[in-house]
Amino acid sequence: xxxxEIGNENNLRVVRTIREKNYNKYSLxxxxxxxxxxxxxxxxxxxxFFSSMLLLQNYKTGEIKYATSRRMFVQYGEEINYPAxxxxxxxxxxxYQGSKDDLYTWAMYMVxxxxxxxxxxxxxxxxxxxxxxxxxxxxYRAKDGEAIWNGKDLEIDTKMYDKVFMVG
Amino acid sequence: MLNIIxxxxxxxxxxxxxxxxCPKKISASDLEQKDxxxxxxxxCEKDIIxxxxxxxxxxxxxxxxxKDICLKISRLNPMFRFV
Numbered sequence: 001x002x003x004x005e006i007g008n009e010n011n012l013r014v015v016r017t018i019r020e021k022n023y024n025k026y027s028l029x030x031x032x033x034x035x036x037x038x039x040x041x042x043x044x045x046x047x048x049f050f051s052s053m054l055l056l057q058n059y060k061t062g063e064i065k066y067a068t069s070r071r072m073f074v075q076y077g078e079e080i081n082y083p084a085x086x087x088x089x090x091x092x093x094x095x096y097q098g099s100k101d102d103l104y105t106w107a108m109y110m111v112x113x114x115x116x117x118x119x120x121x122x123x124x125x126x127x128x129x130x131x132x133x134x135x136x137x138x139x140y141r142a143k144d145g146e147a148i149w150n151g152k153d154l155e156i157d158t159k160m161y162d163k164v165f166m167v168g
Numbered sequence: 169m170l171n172i173i174x175x176x177x178x179x180x181x182x183x184x185x186x187x188x189x190c191p192k193k194i195s196a197s198d199l200e201q202k203d204x205x206x207x208x209x210x211x212c213e214k215d216i217i218x219x220x221x222x223x224x225x226x227x228x229x230x231x232x233x234x235k236d237i238c239l240k241i242s243r244l245n246p247m248f249r250f251v
Contacts, residue, residue: 073204073220073221078223133242133243133244135220135242135244135245136220138244140244158196159195161196162194162195162196164242164243164244165196165240165241165242165243166172166175166188166190166239166240166241166243167188167190167194167199167209167216167238167239167240167241168175168187168188168189168190168238168239
């Protein structure tokens with residue numbers, strides 16, 4: 001499932017992200033360290049990204065399917081049904097729809113030391129999992145975003161992901 | 169497929185269906201899931217059709233009857249082409 005990108009449409013100053021998996025001794029120069037606050041975080045699962053799944057087996061054919069529920073919505077208003085009298089539930093389980101690769105690792109934002117409290121920044125690689133949109137049974141995480149510097153940390157402005165949908 | 173051009177929804181044959189524009193610029197947090205096809209807007213206190221669970225035919229029929237009904241359209245929805 002691809003992440004949602006909103007882009008830097010407001011031409012904000014950019015905050016870089018360094019992740020543990022990509023880190024080596026060349027990742028941070030002396031200048032990087034001197035000119036930036038290094039805002040570090042450990043990455044933990046976000047409860048919003050857990051969803052339920054079923055493992056089902058057809059009584060007649062033995063076919064095995066996994067599905068989000070016995071009634072699944074698919075493209076163009078169609079639905080697929082797995083009725084209980086045709087499909088046996090072998091297992092009910094949870095999946096994590098966020099970024100599993102980075103869980104329980106660390107990452108850091110490099111915030112310029114001349115940042116003014118209240119300044120808005122563009123983050124090209126958001127640390128952790130933030131819901132940008134839910135569609136059908138998918139939960140889509142934000143790849144990038146805008147955040148406000150509060151003097152200690154960056155507060156992600158989740159309203160920016162409202163552009164992923166239209167209402168009216 | 170339905171086309172959205174400058175906030176206006178058209179059928180594939182070019183027939184105008186509706187303008188989709190919220191003057192209150194509501195946020196996702198203003199919407200509550202009421203049932204599979206319906207969201208409730210806390211700002212306007214009215215129902216919104218969630219187009220992710222509706223067919224194109226159903227939607228066109230609804231809009232032919234009532235152009236004022238509110239819709240939520242995800243940009244991930246393959247039923248719509250954003251021009």
